[in-house]
Amino acid sequence: MRGMRVRGLTCSYGSDPVLDNLSFRVSRGEIVGITGHSGCGKTTLAHCLAGIKAGCDVKGEVIVDGINVLEEKPSVITKRINIIMQNFEIQIFGLTVEDDIVFGLENLDLPHDDIEKRLEWALKTFKLEKYRHYRISELSGGLKQKVVIASTVILDPEFVIMDDPTSNLDWPGVCALKSIMSWLKSQNKGVIILARRIKGLEEVLDRFYVLEGGRLKAAKADCAVSSLKKIPKLKCERKPVVGVRDLWFKYSQGYILKNVHLRVNSSEVVTIMGPNGSGKTTLVKHLNGLLKPTKGSVEIMGQNVNTMSTAEMAKYVAFVFQDPDRHITNNTVWEEAAFGCRNLGLPDDHAKRALSMMGLADAIKMSPYALNMGGKTRLSIASALATDPKILVLDEPTTGQDAKTLEVLKNTILNLRSGGKTIVVVTHDSDFALEISDRVVVLHSGRIVADSVPDEILRKRKFLEAFELEPPLRRGDR
Amino acid sequence: MGRPRLVVDPRVKVLAFFASMIIIFSATDITVYIVFLSLPVLLFRRIEMLRKLKIMLPAIVVAFVLWSTLYGWSIFHKFSGTEPEISIGGFMALRLMSIIMVSLAFVYSITPRELVTALSSLGMPYKTSLLVGLSFRHTLTMSDEYKAIKEAQTSRGLELDRGSLLARIKNYKFVLLPLLVRSIENAEKLALAMQLRFFDLEGKRTRFFKLKMTIFDYLIIVVLISAVSLAILHYVLRVI
Numbered sequence: 001m002r003g004m005r006v007r008g009l010t011c012s013y014g015s016d017p018v019l020d021n022l023s024f025r026v027s028r029g030e031i032v033g034i035t036g037h038s039g040c041g042k043t044t045l046a047h048c049l050a051g052i053k054a055g056c057d058v059k060g061e062v063i064v065d066g067i068n069v070l071e072e073k074p075s076v077i078t079k080r081i082n083i084i085m086q087n088f089e090i091q092i093f094g095l096t097v098e099d100d101i102v103f104g105l106e107n108l109d110l111p112h113d114d115i116e117k118r119l120e121w122a123l124k125t126f127k128l129e130k131y132r133h134y135r136i137s138e139l140s141g142g143l144k145q146k147v148v149i150a151s152t153v154i155l156d157p158e159f160v161i162m163d164d165p166t167s168n169l170d171w172p173g174v175c176a177l178k179s180i181m182s183w184l185k186s187q188n189k190g191v192i193i194l195a196r197r198i199k200g201l202e203e204v205l206d207r208f209y210v211l212e213g214g215r216l217k218a219a220k221a222d223c224a225v226s227s228l229k230k231i232p233k234l235k236c237e238r239k240p241v242v243g244v245r246d247l248w249f250k251y252s253q254g255y256i257l258k259n260v261h262l263r264v265n266s267s268e269v270v271t272i273m274g275p276n277g278s279g280k281t282t283l284v285k286h287l288n289g290l291l292k293p294t295k296g297s298v299e300i301m302g303q304n305v306n307t308m309s310t311a312e313m314a315k316y317v318a319f320v321f322q323d324p325d326r327h328i329t330n331n332t333v334w335e336e337a338a339f340g341c342r343n344l345g346l347p348d349d350h351a352k353r354a355l356s357m358m359g360l361a362d363a364i365k366m367s368p369y370a371l372n373m374g375g376k377t378r379l380s381i382a383s384a385l386a387t388d389p390k391i392l393v394l395d396e397p398t399t400g401q402d403a404k405t406l407e408v409l410k411n412t413i414l415n416l417r418s419g420g421k422t423i424v425v426v427t428h429d430s431d432f433a434l435e436i437s438d439r440v441v442v443l444h445s446g447r448i449v450a451d452s453v454p455d456e457i458l459r460k461r462k463f464l465e466a467f468e469l470e471p472p473l474r475r476g477d478r
Numbered sequence: 479m480g481r482p483r484l485v486v487d488p489r490v491k492v493l494a495f496f497a498s499m500i501i502i503f504s505a506t507d508i509t510v511y512i513v514f515l516s517l518p519v520l521l522f523r524r525i526e527m528l529r530k531l532k533i534m535l536p537a538i539v540v541a542f543v544l545w546s547t548l549y550g551w552s553i554f555h556k557f558s559g560t561e562p563e564i565s566i567g568g569f570m571a572l573r574l575m576s577i578i579m580v581s582l583a584f585v586y587s588i589t590p591r592e593l594v595t596a597l598s599s600l601g602m603p604y605k606t607s608l609l610v611g612l613s614f615r616h617t618l619t620m621s622d623e624y625k626a627i628k629e630a631q632t633s634r635g636l637e638l639d640r641g642s643l644l645a646r647i648k649n650y651k652f653v654l655l656p657l658l659v660r661s662i663e664n665a666e667k668l669a670l671a672m673q674l675r676f677f678d679l680e681g682k683r684t685r686f687f688k689l690k691m692t693i694f695d696y697l698i699i700v701v702l703i704s705a706v707s708l709a710i711l712h713y714v715l716r717v718i
Contacts, residue, residue: 074674075676075678078673078674078675093671093672093675094591095590095618103675103677104676105684107675107677107683108684109683110684111684112686115684116686155675155676290633309637309639310633311636311638311640312637312640314634314635318633321630321633329627329656339631340633343635344635387634
């Protein structure tokens, strides 16, 4: 059989084995899904399968075409196996979208017309035509992820390993990925997808496993159904804390935000949703003055953001960034968590409490870079919570989190809410939005197109389709 | 930074850069510098380019002071006496500003890809031009990293925009140290990114982006050559 054969794959950091004697086969034309909780070793497995040395002891073999991936040079491996990494940003080479897609094709020494054809195909499939000449750094997280998927798939490897490829994708992006996966299958390629949630991709999976305790267990491809609790009603006075009036914002490529009006009150959780590139992150970056309005005004706690520096606003607003990798700046988990509260002159207790809330109390001496993606996101949240903010802004906090951590996150958000705090969340995860939000605000091409209670938007098919949102797991049964 | 609005062959851009430098260094006329200072702003329709000059203000001030006071001791000096020469200082400051402006305009108008293609088609070996392109790219990546780190730190109450100069300089270590670490990490990441895309220095590659000169480009070259010749004839050889 000309496929991928994994035999006795064992991988350990120090004395703890992360992967314990794994053996499985993946044939060409087969799509295998692997899920598991945060820290179960999905990324380690992905790296092993793609032959990336991750600083751990690896035993066993991964055989493709008679070569052992674990012992080969990268140039031999990449022709056969390529990977879409969880921290996909580091895979980007080109400075513009077009550059990045073309770079690999040029290295393959393909004829000019062939490159042209593949480039056009990739831009069309992932709806990136509009962004063709954009600098990668100007793109939103989801669009970057699309570029990486496009640039990798287009190289035509025999096997594609996808590590959490949907973490930042909007619903149309997930659907595009699904059709790409079936197309790969029809081209007799093998696909291994490792992800926290495989929602939207279940139909194309041939086999499905759960990685637990370093071993694979066959399972059925249904998503873990969350509890779908309804958000409790609060009987308290709500005061306006965020007032965005007629906000327009322009980067070099034209207006990203157009005529945005938004009011958020205390004790309120507002979720901002919308497709990739609709301006979600740009909007929330106005809430702590990281961006200043081109036109219009933003008021936080009654003060105009134009009159304050971001550092001054840190007293009121804490911000959790979308890509924790780029925003972590300290050498230990403790330093990272305490950075904000020390700047604001708050006692260290805040940081301690925040860390234990996020389940990182045992990790304080570790390097933040040694944490897995879910851990890094939790650390960013802890670091924000430690500043005891009145307003907490969370940009894609569900990235890399498992069901258990999401539950903790939900409870934290709801506790803050009943404590009179304001929470603004940006997410693509409709199920998460349904469970935590008082209100959902939908952005589309820089304009607010809907602002209502979650059920009014996320349970209505016409809105989901019109706004390109992810449909929630179960409809209307609560 | 947006993409350039002018469609000019990158080779012409490289030539224009060198031509401008020759003219700037040979000119002794203030009007020439005023042209060089205003032309990029007009061409790119970007007023903020003038604001970028502000970052270089300390260097410009130092140049002004040094040239004004120490010119008399300079081995190049043509004037006698040790009186401060404000006019020389002002002239040199203007020259420095023009150099910065032209360099800025060059960086604004060319992408690393164009630079590599242009340099290698002008005869530079691929390895060398790739190296130039990579370092150029690294600078741009670092400016993005700098922004991200600054965002992370200011969002957590680190004051960089207000307060006394000394306090601000002290606080900048919380931005610059992580940036240094990031810079080293990025080199590793870049190697991985290139490996995953089959990059092989010895291997054959397609050159997808081909350069083609238009009549407009040739026109610019003619203008450039005449401008440089005029400048040399007028200022250096003093024949016209």
